[in-house]
Amino acid sequence: DTAVSQTPKYLVTQMGNDKSIKCEQNLGHDTMYWYKQDSKKFLKIMFSYNNKELIINETVPNRFSPKSPDKAHLNLHINSLELGDSAVYFCASSQDGWTDTQYFGPGTRLTVL
Amino acid sequence: GQQLNQSPQSMFIQEGEDVSMNCTSSSIFNTWLWYKQDPGEGPVLLIALYKAGELTSNGRLTAQFGITRKDSFLNISASIPSDVGIYFCAGQGPSSNTGKLIFGQGTTLQVKP
Numbered sequence: 001d002t003a004v005s006q007t008p009k010y011l012v013t014q015m016g017n018d019k020s021i022k023c024e025q026n027l028g029h030d031t032m033y034w035y036k037q038d039s040k041k042f043l044k045i046m047f048s049y050n051n052k053e054l055i056i057n058e059t060v061p062n063r064f065s066p067k068s069p070d071k072a073h074l075n076l077h078i079n080s081l082e083l084g085d086s087a088v089y090f091c092a093s094s095q096d097g098w099t100d101t102q103y104f105g106p107g108t109r110l111t112v113l
Numbered sequence: 114g115q116q117l118n119q120s121p122q123s124m125f126i127q128e129g130e131d132v133s134m135n136c137t138s139s140s141i142f143n144t145w146l147w148y149k150q151d152p153g154e155g156p157v158l159l160i161a162l163y164k165a166g167e168l169t170s171n172g173r174l175t176a177q178f179g180i181t182r183k184d185s186f187l188n189i190s191a192s193i194p195s196d197v198g199i200y201f202c203a204g205q206g207p208s209s210n211t212g213k214l215i216f217g218q219g220t221t222l223q224v225k226p
Contacts, residue, residue: 043216104155
């Protein structure tokens with residue numbers, strides 16, 4: 001009965017490849033997020049969707065494209081992977097986009113070789 | 114943009130000791146949150162603060178929302194080995210109507226049994 005789940009847990013790939021990370025929440029929340037945690041553990045928001053609509057789009061290379069097929073899923077596609085994309089990516093969700101608690105998934109560790 | 118300064122960066126303490134960490138900002142926040150991240154996991158919410166001056170406890174944890182709305186602290190009393198992890202403060206500013214959280218750099222806590 002995992003609340004926010006991500007797959008895969010680990011992803012190792014070569015530079016230049018295209019990859020996807022999937023996220024699903026079973027909390028009935030309206031808002032989902034993608035965060036990037038770098039090697040210094042700094043957490044920074046990348047995207048946020050509310051009811052499948054993009055509401056936050058930080059300064060992220062357009063090689064990163066989120067896709068929300070329904071409000072329970074928010075997938076992250078990354079094209080032409082670069083070494084600097086190596087990080088841990090966290091999906092999160094909240095009831096709505098305002099002051100509600102954000103619940104985080106377990107993270108996907110992406111390593112680009 | 115808004116930034117949070119969290120200190121200390123790391124702490125190494127003896128089991129049973131009390132711990133204190135804090136976050137400061139140059140701009141005001143409407144909400145302060147404290148998260149804990151265990152190795153290989155996503156951040157988990159510990160305490161949420163919504164009003165200036167608010168003091169909230171969760172077991173051995175106590176957090177306060179500073180009167181100026183520019184700072185917050187987290188105290189852990191009588192630390193135990195399972196308190197080990199990275200503690201993050203996070204804030205939502207008054208201009209944020211999108212749920213965007215700004216995270217501190219994290220405090221890594223190690224507890225020696």
